[in-house]
Amino acid sequence: xxxxxxxxxxxxxxxxxxxxxxxxxxxxxxxxxxxxxxxxxxxxxxxxxxxxxxxxxxxxxxxxxxxxxxxxxxxxxxxxxxxxxxxxxxxxxxxxxxxxxxxxxxxxxxxxxxxxxxxxxxxxxxxxxxxxxxxxxxxxxxxxxxxxxxxxxxxxxxxxxxxxxxxxxxxxxxxxxxxxxxxxxxxxxxxxxxxxxxxxxxxxxxxxxxxxxxxxxxxxxxxxxxxxxxxxxxxxxxxxxxxxxxxxxxxxxxxxxxxxxxxxxxxxxxxxxxxxxxxxxxxxxxxxxxxxxxxxxxxxxxxxxxxxxxx
Numbered sequence: 001x002x003x004x005x006x007x008x009x010x011x012x013x014x015x016x017x018x019x020x021x022x023x024x025x026x027x028x029x030x031x032x033x034x035x036x037x038x039x040x041x042x043x044x045x046x047x048x049x050x051x052x053x054x055x056x057x058x059x060x061x062x063x064x065x066x067x068x069x070x071x072x073x074x075x076x077x078x079x080x081x082x083x084x085x086x087x088x089x090x091x092x093x094x095x096x097x098x099x100x101x102x103x104x105x106x107x108x109x110x111x112x113x114x115x116x117x118x119x120x121x122x123x124x125x126x127x128x129x130x131x132x133x134x135x136x137x138x139x140x141x142x143x144x145x146x147x148x149x150x151x152x153x154x155x156x157x158x159x160x161x162x163x164x165x166x167x168x169x170x171x172x173x174x175x176x177x178x179x180x181x182x183x184x185x186x187x188x189x190x191x192x193x194x195x196x197x198x199x200x201x202x203x204x205x206x207x208x209x210x211x212x213x214x215x216x217x218x219x220x221x222x223x224x225x226x227x228x229x230x231x232x233x234x235x236x237x238x239x240x241x242x243x244x245x246x247x248x249x250x251x252x253x254x255x256x257x258x259x260x261x262x263x264x265x266x267x268x269x270x271x272x273x274x275x276x277x278x279x280x281x282x283x284x285x286x287x288x289x290x291x292x293x294x295x296x297x298x299x300x301x302x303x304x305x306x307x308x309x310x311x
Contacts, residue, residue, distance in 0.1 A: 001024055001025060001026040001028075001059070001060055001148065001179050002023065002024040002047060002057070002058070002059050002060075002148070002179070002181070003022075003023045003024075003057065003058045004020055004021055004022055004023075004043075004046075004047070004055065004056075004057050005021050005055055005056045005057070006019050006020075006021055006054075006055040006056070007019070007020045007021070007043070007046055007053055007054070007055035007056070007057060008020075008053065008054040008055055009039075009042050009046060009051060009052075009053045009054070010054075015203045016039050016042040016203055017039045017042050017043055017046065017053070017203050018039070018202070018203040018204045019055075019204070020039070020043065020055075020200075020203075020204065020205050021055075021205070022198055022205060022208060024179060024181060025179075026177075026179055027174075027177045027178070027179055028179060028180075028195050028196065029170070029174045029179075029180045029182065029193060029194055029195045029196075030180065030181045030182070030194065030195065030196050030197075030198060031182050031183075031184065031190035031193075031194035031196070031197045031198070032044075032181055032182065032183040032184070032198050032200060033184060033185070033187070033190060033197050033198065033199050033200070033296065034185060034199060034200035034201055034300065035185050035201065035300055036185055037202075038185075038200040038201050038202065038203070038300075039200050039202070039203040039204075040152070040153075040183040040184075040185075040200055041080055041152055041153075041183065042203075043183070043200070044077065044150045044152050044181065044183055046064070047059065047064065047071075047075070047150060047181075048064070048068075048071060048072050048075050048077055048150065049064045049065070049068030049071060049072065059071045059074065059075065059148065060074055060147075060148070062074075074146060074147060074148055075146055075148045075149070075150060076141050076142060076143075076144065076146035076148070076149045076150070077141065077149075077150045077152075078137060078138065078141040078149070078150065078151045078152060078154050079137075079152055080152040080153040080183075082130075082133045082134065082137055083137070084125045084133060084136060084137065084140070085125060086124065086125045086126040087124060087125075087126065088124065088125060089121065089122050089123060089124055089125075090112075090117055090120050090121050090122070090123055090125065090128070090136055091108065091112065091121040091122065093125060093136060093140065094108045094111055094112065094136075094139060094140060094143070095108055097140040097143055098111075098143050101143055101144040103143055103144055107143060107144075111139045111142070111143060112139075114139075115135055115136070115138060115139040115142075116135065117132075117135060117136060117139060120132060131159055131162045134154070134155075134162065135162070138154070138166070138169065142173075146178075147177075147178060147179060148178070148179045148180075149173060149178055149179070149180045149181075150180075150181050150183070151170070151180065151181070151182045151183060151184075152183045153183060153184055153185070154166060154182070154184075155184070155186060167192075167193060170182065170193055171193055174193070182194065187292050187293055187296060190292075194211075195210070196208070196209060196210055197209065197210070197211060197214060199214070199296070199299050199300070201299070201300040206299055206300065207299050211292055212265065212266075214292075214295050214299075215265060215290060215292075215295050216264065216265075218295045218298045218299060220290035220294050220295055220298065221250055221262045221263055221264055221265075221290065222262070222263050222264070222265050222268050222287060222288065222289050222290065223260060223261065223262050223263075223287075223288040224259075224260070224261045224263070224268075224271065224272070224275075224285060224286070224287050224288070225258065225259075225260055225285065225286045225288070226258065226259040226260075226261070226275060226280075226282060226284075226285045227257060227258055227282075227283045227284040227285065228257040228258065228259070228280055228281055228282060228283055229257075229281035229282070229283045230257060230281055231256050231257045232254060232256075232257070232259075232280070237254050240252070240254060240259070240278065240280070241254065243274055243278060244259075244261055244271060244274060244275070246274075247267070247270045247271045247273070247274035248263050248264070248266075248267030248270045248271050249261045249262065249263045249267070249271055250262045250263050250264065257283075265289065265290070268287065268289075272285075272287075
């Protein structure tokens with residue numbers, strides 16, 4: 001549904017986006033993940049034709065450069081920074097954006113109800129908390145029931161309850177068949193909801209895939225620490241190492257009454273089963289799985305910071 005081919009965006013000599021290509025299928029929820037300044041916001045602006053770029057982008061079969069207006073009719077864009085009229089009330093803001101999209105009054109009433117804004121309808125935007133402003137921004141974004149939704153750092157100013165509520169909204173939209181790109185630098189935003197992750201750093205696409213695929217690509221292993229009820233006899237060490245290696249262990253380190261096993265995540269069950277069937281007197285064991293944070297830091301942590309902020 002969305003396809004980018006060799007997209008580059010420069011500001012002077014600065015490459016905000018550097019030769020990026022990827023596809024987003026219909027009904028897919030993609031997380032565009034990267035630190036501040038990675039080029040995520042610029043990618044979203046390119047997709048809806050708000051900035052000129054080199055390369056090509058198609059949205060629902062339409063060339064963004066040739067059919068920008070038609071593309072924007074199909075796409076709802078939730079910007080990073082709140083873009084509301086502070087002197088106007090909540091309901092008047094909704095009326096304005098609904099008017100731009102040629103929607104009726106019933107759509108506004110439904111939006112107030114669904115977004116928990118009914119009790120704040122007459123308040124001016126300047127009187128709202130940051131959380132309520134974000135909620136109103138979300139409400140204006142979702143007016144019109146667009147099939148494609150782009151979110152740019154949507155949870156930046158939300159508290160924990162707001163973040164959880166936002167995740168529920170995104171999950172609901174995904175289940176309704178929406179095609180979603182969620183740009184964020186917060187790993188908590190994407191855990192459990194994204195079908196696929198695209199990792200950006202310094203304007204470049206540096207990794208792509210499901211969470212499990214990315215974990216495998218960066219070769220972060222699970223570690224299992226086993227404490228035994230008694231020390232392994234020296235003549236049995238080789239047998240234990242061989243047994244665990246056959247089960248999938250990458251490395252086995254045996255020291256007195258402790259065994260430390262390193263393995264890939266998919267082999268965890270097989271290794272634990274081998275331990276259970278080994279006859280060893282296991283007193284305790286702990287499993288340390290690598291986190292998405294570990295993978296993200298390994299992918300992006302070794303590169304120098306960019307000279308400009310996200311644009």
